[in-house]
Amino acid sequence: MSLQLYDYAASANCYKVRLLLAQLRQSYERIPVDIFAGDTLTDEFHEINPARSTPVLAINGGSYLQESAAILVYLAEGTEFLAAAPLERARTIRWLIIEQTDVMPMIGGLRFRLQTGRLQPDDDEAVRRREGGEEVLALLNEHLAGRDFLVGANYSIADIAVYAYTHVAPEAGYDLSEYPAVASWLRRVESRPRFINDLAPYPANARPGQGVSVYG
């Protein structure tokens, strides 16, 4: 299987996929996408992903797969990172959904906007996202109390997905000492074999007025 990853180094959605690929010892070609240089706005990128988001996985040079959660499921199929039992599989999907509807837009969305100067901490929109992030951190903390990992007994793509934006929550102003079960779970994820963290900081062109307008 030949894999190419259309990848933005500062996107935790992309980092999820890089982490799983490292833990699978799966080789791949990384194709950098500079979002704020306009790389996702081209006709060529439209052919790869009409939703113009990253990551995108190209499989054997012909098939494209979009959405980080779908890529994780595809790569983890048949491995220790995705359970075979139907109920555990479905619970994995549950956390992949919650990650994309709550963890990513609230925690990740707030961090992006604060770090790139799109919002100030007291702005209404920042407060709305901070409160949404606190809700999902409380949900995670309750779920992880007494559990090692999010689904069943084993580390899975659910943990990889939720880890990606949760581990940088302090950079958005969240105090993870208020969520001790989350904090200790983050350390467990980081102690897994072949764990990597190569999430890059936002580059200068991610600030409004520096690069192309993609996210306002």
Place this chain on the structure above:
Amino acid sequence: MSLQLYDYAASANCYKVRLLLAQLRQSYERIPVDIFAGDTLTDEFHEINPARSTPVLAINGGSYLQESAAILVYLAEGTEFLAAAPLERARTIRWLIIEQTDVMPMIGGLRFRLQTGRLQPDDDEAVRRREGGEEVLALLNEHLAGRDFLVGANYSIADIAVYAYTHVAPEAGYDLSEYPAVASWLRRVESRPRFINDLAPYPANARPGQGVSVYG
């Protein structure tokens, strides 16, 4: 397998599950949850779903499964409604994600707020959701042009999930004649064997000031 569905008749997230269960000819007990009477705010419901959302599937009286997309995956496993091939399975997950991150909050969220008097069409928040809904309708329309169904050649839980809030888009002010491939796909979904549509209108207590405050 004994199934109970914690179910809100006016939620299209719940309707998805009812539609799949009907098409699977799977019997189940429906347990009505009156969201705006406070049924999801009780300690008892917290044990069933700490995120306090519907639907929730109870399996054999003991295991709870939350999130409509996860329930669809669980019920469809091994049936014609979820492909066995890894890439088609992953593409199904892709659409389940897009449904929950874009279709539901934009189209469904706008419809709910307009129909229950939480927003007026010209409010900033209504405009933001309308534009987000137009983007995802354009994405769907492009994808469905030349395709019968969302994933591969066959009707699947991807279609069920996206149908749920898309078919009521006109009630949120969207003109589906601008998205002809979406409109004809809706008719194809409706012509599938054992198709049902029992989505209920929002009851009087869903209006602010009438029932408990759940969604502002």
